Amino acid sequence: MCSYGYLFNSQKSHSGMAELAGLVQRLEVAVGRLEAMSCSGGGGGSAAASGVVAVYVDAYDNLISGPVAQYAALSQKIGGDVQKHAEMMKQAFSCQRQLLVTASNSQKPSDSALTSLLAPVSKVIQEVQTFREKNRSSPFFNHLSAVSESVPALGWVAMAPKPGPYVKEMQDAAMFYTNRVLKDYKEKDKTHVDWVNAYVAIWTELQAYIKQHHTTGLSWSKTGPVASASGGAPSGGAPAPPPPGPPPPMDFDKSSGGDSGPSNRNALFASINKGADITKGLKHVSDDQKTHKNPALKAKGGPLPSGPKPFAARPTAAASPARTLPPVLELDGKKWKVENHDNAHGLVISDTELKQVVYAFKCNNSTLQVKGKINSITLDNCKKLGLVFDDVVGIIEVINCKDVKVQVMGKVPTISINKTDGCHVYLSKDSLSCEIVSAKSSEMNVLVPQKDGEFTELPVPEQFKTVWDGSKLVTTATEIAG
Numbered sequence: 001m002c003s004y005g006y007l008f009n010s011q012k013s014h015s016g017m018a019e020l021a022g023l024v025q026r027l028e029v030a031v032g033r034l035e036a037m038s039c040s041g042g043g044g045g046s047a048a049a050s051g052v053v054a055v056y057v058d059a060y061d062n063l064i065s066g067p068v069a070q071y072a073a074l075s076q077k078i079g080g081d082v083q084k085h086a087e088m089m090k091q092a093f094s095c096q097r098q099l100l101v102t103a104s105n106s107q108k109p110s111d112s113a114l115t116s117l118l119a120p121v122s123k124v125i126q127e128v129q130t131f132r133e134k135n136r137s138s139p140f141f142n143h144l145s146a147v148s149e150s151v152p153a154l155g156w157v158a159m160a161p162k163p164g165p166y167v168k169e170m171q172d173a174a175m176f177y178t179n180r181v182l183k184d185y186k187e188k189d190k191t192h193v194d195w196v197n198a199y200v201a202i203w204t205e206l207q208a209y210i211k212q213h214h215t216t217g218l219s220w221s222k223t224g225p226v227a228s229a230s231g232g233a234p235s236g237g238a239p240a241p242p243p244p245g246p247p248p249p250m251d252f253d254k255s256s257g258g259d260s261g262p263s264n265r266n267a268l269f270a271s272i273n274k275g276a277d278i279t280k281g282l283k284h285v286s287d288d289q290k291t292h293k294n295p296a297l298k299a300k301g302g303p304l305p306s307g308p309k310p311f312a313a314r315p316t317a318a319a320s321p322a323r324t325l326p327p328v329l330e331l332d333g334k335k336w337k338v339e340n341h342d343n344a345h346g347l348v349i350s351d352t353e354l355k356q357v358v359y360a361f362k363c364n365n366s367t368l369q370v371k372g373k374i375n376s377i378t379l380d381n382c383k384k385l386g387l388v389f390d391d392v393v394g395i396i397e398v399i400n401c402k403d404v405k406v407q408v409m410g411k412v413p414t415i416s417i418n419k420t421d422g423c424h425v426y427l428s429k430d431s432l433s434c435e436i437v438s439a440k441s442s443e444m445n446v447l448v449p450q451k452d453g454e455f456t457e458l459p460v461p462e463q464f465k466t467v468w469d470g471s472k473l474v475t476t477a478t479e480i481a482g
Contacts, residue, residue, distance in 0.1 A: 056213035057097070064093055067201040068320065074195040081138045082195070085131060085147055092154055099157060100218075102414025106227035108220040117227060118158060124152050134182040136361065136380075137337060142180045143192075148197065150174035153203055156210060164210045171203040176418060176439070183395075195431030233273055314384065325362075335359055341366045362387065379404060398423055408434075417441045417460075436460065 053061075066092070077084030099117060109117065132148035135141070153170035178196045185192035206269035210282035213219060218225075328339040329347060336349050338360040345367045349358060359378045360368060367386040370377060376394035379385060383402045391410035398404060398417045406415070407426035417423050417438040425436065426447045438444055444460035461477035468474075 054101075056209075056219065057100050057104055058096055059213060062102055063202070063205055068204055070198040071195070071202060074191060074198055076355075077191055078140070078143075080140060080144045081131075082133050082140045085144055087153070088124060088128045088131065089147065092121060092128065092151065095120040095124055096154055096157070100225050103218055104218045106221055106224045109227040113227065114158070118155075120156075121154055123156060137332060137335070137359070138337075139333075142177045143185065143195070146174040146177035146181065148204060148404055149177060153206070156206075157218045163214060163217060164207050167203055167207050167210065171200065171207075174200075174203075187364065199388055296402065314400075331356070332365060336370075337361075338363060338368060353360055357394075362385070375409075379406075417444055420444075 012388070067258075069127060072086045072090055088431075091409045099121065102117065106453045108114070114270060129148045130153045132144040135144060150170045150173055150181045153167040155165050159166040179199060181192055181196050184282045200392065272382075301333050325340045327341045327344065328337050329341070329349075330337055334354060334356050336352075336358040338347060338349075338358065339362060340348060343365045344363070346362075347366060349369070352374045354371065354373055354375060355472040356374045357376045357378070358370055358374060359380070360382055361380045362382065363379075364383045365385075367388070370387070370389040373391040373393065375392070376397070377378040377387065377389060377392055379399065379401050381398075381400045382404055384404070385401070386405045386407075388407045388409065389396075389412075392408075392412040395414045395416055396406060396408075396412055398406065398420050400418075401423065403422035404420070405424045405426070408428050408431045410428060411430045412434050414438045415424065415425060415434060417436070418440060420441040422443040423441065424445050424447060427434065429449055436446060438460055442462055444462070445457050446460060447457050448456035449455055462474050463478050465478045466473050466475045
């Protein structure tokens with residue numbers, strides 16, 4: 001009874017923490033509104049100056065206080081890199097909200113000024129993506145990747161006339177990684193499942209928001225002043241200095257040297273008016289006077305005057321060689337890291353356990369053997385890598401690779417191939433029932449063992465035909481023409 005009461009109170013405590021985090025997020029939104037009003041104060045009768053928030057800014061606040069706040073609260077509960085990533089995302093939505101406040105008070109600026117207004121959001125987007133790249137060994141790499149792949153959706157403000165479909169495209173880009181999070185934690189920790197649902201809800205609701213308020217692009221004010229590159233409508237104070245006046249008119253009667261005056265100018269126009277007769281005064285040059293037909297002329301009288309020299313590129317410093325990272329083959333917690341190996345044909349992982357995973361990154365022209373039974377293996381950004389393994393209880397994943405070969409000696413339930421050009425999969429007799437899932441990949445072949453020990457090579461379809469059968473779409477593989 002006591003243990004049950006403890007469990008109940010613990011669950012209640014976690015729920016209270018999530019609600020508290022959501023409340024804090026809503027308070028931050030309210031503070032953001034007040035800051036926007038104070039920053040825009042004195043804007044010559046603008047909506048913010050009068051304390052009124054535009055309808056679409058208010059609707060955006062509902063998005064922030066809803067799914068964004070829920071995503072942030074669950075990220076805080078998970079902690080670690082996921083929480084750090086969420087803090088960056090909160091900053092990104094805050095920057096975009098300030099842009100919406102500016103648009104609600106100002107007319108659309110020039111393209112150069114608009115680029116400056118978009119800079120804060122663009123900077124945070126880049127920081128979010130850089131954080132993922134710097135933390136590839138994170139245990140939450142799939143979480144980071146889901147966010148990194150979809151965060152460009154915040155660039156919808158510059159994607160007229162179809163900002164909504166652009167957000168949908170970015171949301172779909174994250175689906176591969178959100179599905180991996182669901183697969184990894186579906187039976188382990190419901191918090192991560194809720195995290196995926198909350199994060200996906202952000203982009204779903206953003207699409208609905210755009211459809212209602214910015215269908216063909218960011219809506220700018222029709223009556224306010226033109227937005228300035230400093231990030232808002234110009235407020236009171238001294239007016240900007242006027243642009244410089246036009247240059248003084250040129251005096252055609254003056255020349256930089258020699259005789260000048262109307263007579264020279266009239267002579268020039270008279271020559272031009274001759275038309276085709278203008279060339280009659282030119283002297284004919286015979287072949288014996290042409291240096292390219294009479295090489296003896298080049299030997300006389302020293303060097304000939306040359307024409308304008310061709311463009312010569314400035315001497316530049318030699319390009320610095322690409323930074324080469326040291327090769328890694330080590331066990332980090334439960335993850336075997338195999339990284340940055342070139343021409344290494346004897347890589348072996350033998351002391352394995354069922355709970356461990358293998359992650360191979362940027363290994364080229366190498367071979368890797370994994371002995372024993374482990375949880376999963378991932379090949380990422382590898383070229384001409386050969387992988388041989390015994391048993392995997394989870395999944396083999398091949399991502400962003402080129403010309404790789406994978407051979408299973410025992411059993412594996414699933415092999416996933418994504419964004420890969422060239423992949424040969426050698427199955428064993430015990431693994432013939434495995435599922436092979438592919439997306440955005442080409443030149444895939446599965447080799448099936450025969451009774452005589454030889455392999456039969458079968459191509460994985462790359463071309464498909466989709467038809468409407470009256471109630472749903474039906475897709476079937478087709479033979480590649482030619």
